[in-house]
Amino acid sequence: MDPEYTWARIGKHDATECPSLEWYLYRQTKSHILDISGALIQNHMEFKSSVYRWVEENTILCITGELKRSVDGDSASNFRYKKDTSLNQNVIENYRYLFNLHQSKTNKMPIFVTTIPRSWRLYSWLIQEDGSIIRKDEGYKKAIKAELSEMDGDERRIALHRGGYGETEHDFEDTELLAFLYMYGVTLDKLIKIRESCKGAHFHTYLIDMISFFYQMKIVSPEFHDTFVPDYRVILTEGSKLSFENTNGAGTVFFVPGKNDIDHFYRDMYLAISPEENTVKASIRKHLVEHRIDRWTDFDANDTDDAFLFLMLIHAFKGHDKEDSVPYDKVSMTSEEGEILSSLEGIMEMWFYRMNELE
Numbered sequence: 001m002d003p004e005y006t007w008a009r010i011g012k013h014d015a016t017e018c019p020s021l022e023w024y025l026y027r028q029t030k031s032h033i034l035d036i037s038g039a040l041i042q043n044h045m046e047f048k049s050s051v052y053r054w055v056e057e058n059t060i061l062c063i064t065g066e067l068k069r070s071v072d073g074d075s076a077s078n079f080r081y082k083k084d085t086s087l088n089q090n091v092i093e094n095y096r097y098l099f100n101l102h103q104s105k106t107n108k109m110p111i112f113v114t115t116i117p118r119s120w121r122l123y124s125w126l127i128q129e130d131g132s133i134i135r136k137d138e139g140y141k142k143a144i145k146a147e148l149s150e151m152d153g154d155e156r157r158i159a160l161h162r163g164g165y166g167e168t169e170h171d172f173e174d175t176e177l178l179a180f181l182y183m184y185g186v187t188l189d190k191l192i193k194i195r196e197s198c199k200g201a202h203f204h205t206y207l208i209d210m211i212s213f214f215y216q217m218k219i220v221s222p223e224f225h226d227t228f229v230p231d232y233r234v235i236l237t238e239g240s241k242l243s244f245e246n247t248n249g250a251g252t253v254f255f256v257p258g259k260n261d262i263d264h265f266y267r268d269m270y271l272a273i274s275p276e277e278n279t280v281k282a283s284i285r286k287h288l289v290e291h292r293i294d295r296w297t298d299f300d301a302n303d304t305d306d307a308f309l310f311l312m313l314i315h316a317f318k319g320h321d322k323e324d325s326v327p328y329d330k331v332s333m334t335s336e337e338g339e340i341l342s343s344l345e346g347i348m349e350m351w352f353y354r355m356n357e358l359e
Contacts, residue, residue: 004351055101111252111254209308226258284312
């Protein structure tokens with residue numbers, strides 16, 4: 001599908017969108033999160049106008065890109081736009097304005113990185129030509145390569161001959177993910193079309209936006225210090241590249257994910273897409289109710305992650321209780337949760353329309 005870059009305002013907290021004045025005033029009491037999850041290609045003047053109004057003295061700023069130094073090669077994909085030089089410069093200007101504005105309005109609150117480096121990601125998902133999805137064990141593949149690299153030539157040949165060193169041995173068809181997507185009309189024939197969004201990655205996706213959302217939830221949880229570590233950087237622009245250079249305790253304070261218990265976030269993802277009600281779904285609902293979230297999102301730009309994330313958020317309101325076949329949204333949902341769900345479904349309307357046009 002064609003990419004769509006847009007603002008997704010979860011919970012209808014803008015005065016012109018709110019269902020009532022009471023709802024608007026109530027939502028304004030909630031903590032604000034500004035979540036930047038795509039290349040900031042929006043017109044610079046339009047971007048400045050929006051974020052200047054939205055950024056508050058306690059706004060939590062989340063970004064989804066690894067902080068790379070100039071010597072580390074290309075910036076993370078969300079910090080650049082390689083297809084167009086002019087748009088790439090626009091992305092850099094928007095980020096620099098955002099960082100400066102946030103630091104000024106919040107008295108230098110930390111900026112949160114809610115994504116993990118590619119080298120830490122445990123799995124990738126391959127959408128095959130028939131629409132089926134294979135979960136590939138990236139952690140196992142790396143471990144096998146490392147083990148083989150330590151062997152001499154004869155040992156390696158013997159080990160490979162005996163078996164047990166195949167990189168795909170832990171890969172399998174992800175029927176849980178397929179069943180979740182099918183509930184929302186994302187069938188195999190639709191996935192055959194949707195997979196084109198991942199063509200540049202050879203039809204693989206990391207589903208990293210889904211994982212990143214759980215990192216965002218940890219910012220305001222007791223597990224914060226078990227999840228994030230401080231990282232001091234100076235933000236520089238060198239030509240057409242945004243870089244984040246190391247400093248000795250000076251510069252902008254970022255909090256980045258630590259390497260502890262990453263597998264926990266993948267377990268949470270599978271609980272979130274489960275058909276049953278559970279504590280992870282409840283925690284997602286709680287997070288969405290307790291925060292006003294403005295998200296810059298890039299539907300179908302290089303991957304399918306953004307759309308699948310919003311389906312996961314919608315799904316948090318629809319789990320079945322083990323003792324009752326009636327969905328959560330039919331028996332237990334509060335009016336506030338109903339407004340959040342309605343907002344999420346509104347955000348996804350255009351994506352569903354575009355998907356259903358793929359015939």
